[in-house]
Amino acid sequence: MPELKSLGALIGAGLVYGIGALGPGIGIGFLVGKSVESMGRQPEAAGMIRTTMFIGIAFVEALALFGFVLSFILQGQA
């Protein structure tokens, strides 16, 4: 039974990071793409857009980082 538990923990550790990175990956892609698009349309607002973009990236990236931390916690359970 302990083997099964550590097997589950290790598989879970891999999955939780991989799946956890999917959504934020797509999200950051959209976010930066749209920001670059609007910087192209309005170069004089580039500074403001860049700042807002970084705030947005920070919030979206947080989700991927949760997956990263959880995968470490799960590895510790193995």
Add this chain to the structure above:
Amino acid sequence: MVLAFEVPPVEEMFSFKTLVPIRLGPVDASLSGAVLLLFLATFLVGLFFWAAARRPALVPKGVQNLAEAVVDFVREGIVMEVMGPEGLRWLPLLVTMFAFIFVNNVFEVIPGISFPVTSRMGHPATLAFMSLFVFNVAGVQRHGLLGYLKHLLSPPPGLRGVMGVVVSVIFIPIEVISTLLVRPLTLAVRLFANMMAGHIILTIFYVATAAFLQPKLAGVLAVAPLGLAVALTAFEILVAALQAYIFTILTAVYISLAVQAHH
């Protein structure tokens, strides 16, 4: 002929021998290589700015020129963009933060050191605690304690009546957790994860180069991992600067969110 090589275990890449064991109650405060590197980084940053400001010249040259470029980058690229002129009082903190994190990160690619101090969780965690402390103190300074709590616990504007109550019940706990817990946690983990991943990747490629160079195998095979290792080293310098920039700009953003007028 087997094309295999041994990668050292991850724990080994990030641990140092204890040089002087020190215990402060339950806390292990021993002096090890990582702590010495931390002292070295502190000393280097201090020396850099001291040398730059020792004999300030109207027309800067040498180290003063470099220091002015750093200060100007943080001033124009971070403070003025995020906080505007009223944020200039935070400039010394942010410049120091940027320079310190950058030096600690860039140790990753300095020959003879090859270890980013920020890839051990304690260091980014301390920096993130500092950021948390600073933006809360900035908010309390601006709004007063009650005003800051009101600022933190206020419902989203524009909703009245039952809807306002319902949204507030959901919104306020999320906002408090996001401000006081998620912000420092993500600041620390972002820096730590990036530097740790960089260190592991560089280690793997240099170990592979060394393994393929052995006379038994054809030395030509080492060209590919060596080329990739050099390219990744350049990439890691970029990551070191980028992570220092992101940590600093997010601290600036959190300070400006805490002090901004409540609407």
